[in-house]
Amino acid sequence: MIDLAPQDSQSRSGVGVQPIAIGAAALVLVLFGFGSIGLWRAFGNPPESDRVVAARQLQARTAQMSEALAEKTKGLEVTQQESIDQLQAMQDDVQTMRRQIAAQQADTKKLSDQVTALTEAVESLRQSFASSQASEQPTADPSPRKRSRTAHRKRGGSRS
Structure with a gap:
């Protein structure tokens, strides 16, 4: 018979320790990698x-441009309101000038009408005066010949 127990304990202890050490080393490497990546992102x-x-x-x-644009817009609003x-x-x-012009035109028309009325009145007075002189002239005035002699004598020239 063969004694198997002592060999099993040696092979178990050698094989059993080795995978745990490899797993632990792999875990340490993975944790070290994650830590390195985290540190690199945080401080790198x-x-x-x-x-x-x-x-x-x-x-x-963009914020500065927006503020400048807002200021310019406010300036434009103020200028537009002015x-x-x-x-x-x-x-x-x-509107005031139009009213004044309309009033002046009305005054001008009124004055024009008054001037026309005065012109007609003066013309009728002339015609009346001319007709009254024409009716009075043959009876009151001396003949034109006599008048010219008297006018000539008054000037200082006499005919003999």
Whole structure:
């Protein structure tokens, strides 16, 4: 008979220890790898952190541009409101001038009508005066020949 027990204990102890040591070493290596990766991401400069920094810079620039755009928009609103106020004032002035022009045109028409009426009155007075002189002239006036002699004598020239 063969004694198997002592060999089994040696082979068991040699084989049993070896897989546990390999497993433990593999576990330590895996943990060391995960730890290295974690430390590298936390304290290293991976490309992803450059992207994050670039994104933050882009956000900051966008915020600055938005603020500048908002300020310019407010400035434009103020300028636009001033322009609207000036336009309304000008429209009021134009309306006032239109009213004044209409009043002046009415006054001009009234004065024109009055001048026409006065002209007609003066013309009728002239015609009346001319007709009254024409009716009085043959009886009251001396003949034209006599008048010219008397007018000539009054000037200082006499005919003999």
